[in-house]
Amino acid sequence: MRVLAPLFEQHGVDVVLSGHVHNYQRTRPIRFNPSDVTGAKALHSGHQLEPGKLAVDRKFDGTMKTKPDGIIHIVTGAGGNGLYDPESNGDPQHWVHTEDNNADYVARFISDRHSLTVVDMDSRSLAVTQIDEWGREIDRCHITNS
Numbered sequence: 001m002r003v004l005a006p007l008f009e010q011h012g013v014d015v016v017l018s019g020h021v022h023n024y025q026r027t028r029p030i031r032f033n034p035s036d037v038t039g040a041k042a043l044h045s046g047h048q049l050e051p052g053k054l055a056v057d058r059k060f061d062g063t064m065k066t067k068p069d070g071i072i073h074i075v076t077g078a079g080g081n082g083l084y085d086p087e088s089n090g091d092p093q094h095w096v097h098t099e100d101n102n103a104d105y106v107a108r109f110i111s112d113r114h115s116l117t118v119v120d121m122d123s124r125s126l127a128v129t130q131i132d133e134w135g136r137e138i139d140r141c142h143i144t145n146s
Contacts, residue, residue, distance in 0.1 A: 029070030
């Protein structure tokens with residue numbers, strides 16, 4: 001995500017969807033300017049944190065303020081198998097890391113139930129809804145680009 005951030009920003013990407021991690025996560029809109037991407041070249045090195053400057057849009061709320069200043073990253077991996085990081089569910093203290101200067105870029109982190117992501121869009125807006133295994137809405141975010 002960090003190494004690709006300039007490319008995403010250059011091309012006007014509003015939302016990045018990814019999976020693999022077995023939980024649901026949504027960031028606030030973020031911008032990242034990497035200062036050194038040489039570590040990204042070492043495949044399978046275990047090194048995942050690229051240094052750089054992180055900017056978080058804390059004004060975006062997905063309901064009243066829907067035009068993000070940055071890219072929203074959504075991990076939609078809570079569809080099956082065992083869920084990861086149950087201790088992080090609903091606890092923002094677990095969502096910050098010292099290596100990121102405790103930046104509060106995570107808006108939602110749900111790891112206590114399976115869920116799926118529904119995306120509705122038209123030419124000017126996108127709505128992301130997370131539905132749990134019992135059919136309940138557990139997150140919603142509306143994004144506009146105009």
